[in-house]
Amino acid sequence: MEITFLGTASAYPTPSRGVSCVVLKHDNWCWMFDCGEGSQIQLMKSPLKPGKISKIFISHLHGDHCFGLPGLMCTISQNNARTEPVELYGPLGLRKFLRVSLELSRSQLGFDYIVHELQVLDSQLPADWMEWTVDHAADEKLHPNEKAGRLISPDENGVWQLFNDGKFHVQGVQLQHRVPSFGFAIREAPQPGRFDVQAAKSLGIPPGPLYSKLKSGEAVVLEDGTKVDASEVVGPSRPGRHILVMGDTSDSSEVVKVGRGADVLIHEATLENALWEKCLENGHSTPAMAAELAQQLDVGQLILTHFSQRYRPLSYDAQEGEDSVKKLLEEAENVLGKGKVICAEDMFSYTVPMKKT
Incomplete structure (x- = not known):
């Protein structure tokens, strides 16, 4: 199981970074988490294949997390004669965004797709929500390649149950941001023991x-x-792997319901600790906030992403007066210790090891 970061920037792409896009690869399929502007270009630069993408999870509807989606769907259509639909999961409104984009551009796909929307709670709405009227309803007439999806409501524990095929279980939790935002927990079923x-x-x-x-x-x-x-002749079964992918957030506390003991936590760290107030104002997190959550959850590895353009990538030599992502790394390490934190860069891949018995 491998995680590849196609985009690690916040707000907009730069020459050195794409915007939010993460791909989880396992055996013969890929799941994508967020699809910001230019994600299909980043995908083409990587060893990943567009035709292998079977599910796409959108954390929220800000452009740096979803503007690349219509183009990606067309790219998948050009590069793959697939027979199974692509399934998409995201906040209420995702269906309308994708359908209208494809309809107005008269984009016919070579495969079907299904959009499953997560019901948004009042607690996720910003204070000025009613001042900016949004009609989430999409026309009842489906796109020619669209099959009807589900509207998923949270269960009694406030967790959205998105997908479970017996091999993987995917859940959603609410995050606090300037628009409704979600985090995703991916849990692999227990694996057979080693054959002697x-x-x-x-x-x-x-x-x-x-x-x-x-x-x-x-x-x-x-x-x-x-x-x-x-x-x-077969050893005891091994626990499955457990991965958390958070969208933009200034409060990820709900993930404690589904995230304890996870192998990997992918979390934004847009600005340094000293800019904490600005972070909260814009609905984002600092390295210390992400690290404290990782500590609370007792995760194996924290991977930070979604960096402001004010921070140069680690692979670049910061000039005098410039800040590097290294500052964010060190601030998170001050909480968790060295070796427990990674600052992702575009095209960085992390292999999630199998758990021991």
């Missing part, structure tokens, strides 16, 4: 179909009538 080939051979089990049955937890019967239980 030598133990299998010592029991006289021939390689082949019996190995597959034992690996899947089934007992087998050998030709001489001996019954072998899977537990004799």
Whole structure:
């Protein structure tokens, strides 16, 4: 399982950074989290394939997190003869944004898509929400490639249950920002234990179909009538991996409901600690805020992203009078310690290791 950062800038793309876009790759599929302006260009620079994207999660509807979506959908159409729909998850209004963009540009896709919208709570709305009337309703007539999706409401615990296929479970939680924003928790199902080939051979089990049955937890019967239980050759199951991807936020406290003990927390750190008041005013977080949350959740690795343009990337030599992302890294490390924090750069990839038993 690999996480690739296609964009790590806040607000707008620069020559050295794209805006928010993260891709989770596992086996033969990719899930994308946010799709800011220019994300398809970043995707083309990476080893990732557009046609492998099967799900897209949009944290909120600010442009630096969704303006690249219509173009990406057209790019996927050009590069892949897919048969399965692309599923999208995001706040109420995402369906209308994508449908109108595709309809006005008369964009016909080579595949179907489904938009599942997350019901927005009153507590997520900014104080001036009613002063800027927004009609989230989309015309009942679907785009030619659109299939009807769900409107997902939070459960009794205030958690949005987005997707569960028995292999992965994806949940959403509300974040505080200037528009409704969400964070996503991706939890992998427990993985089978390691198969002990030598133990299998010592029991006289021939390689082949019996190995597959034992690996899947089934007992087998050998030709001489001996019954072998899977537990004799397969170790205990291993916990699945757990990843948290937060959208823009000045308060991520709701993630404690779904995020304790996560392997990775991806969190914004737009401005340094000294600019805390400005951060909160704009609905963003500082490195210390992200690190304190990671500490509270006891996550294995904190990865910071969504940096203001005032901070030069780590890979660039900051000139005198310029600030580097290194300042943000050090501020988070002051809370968590060295080795527990990474500041992502565009095209940076992080492999999420399998958990030990």
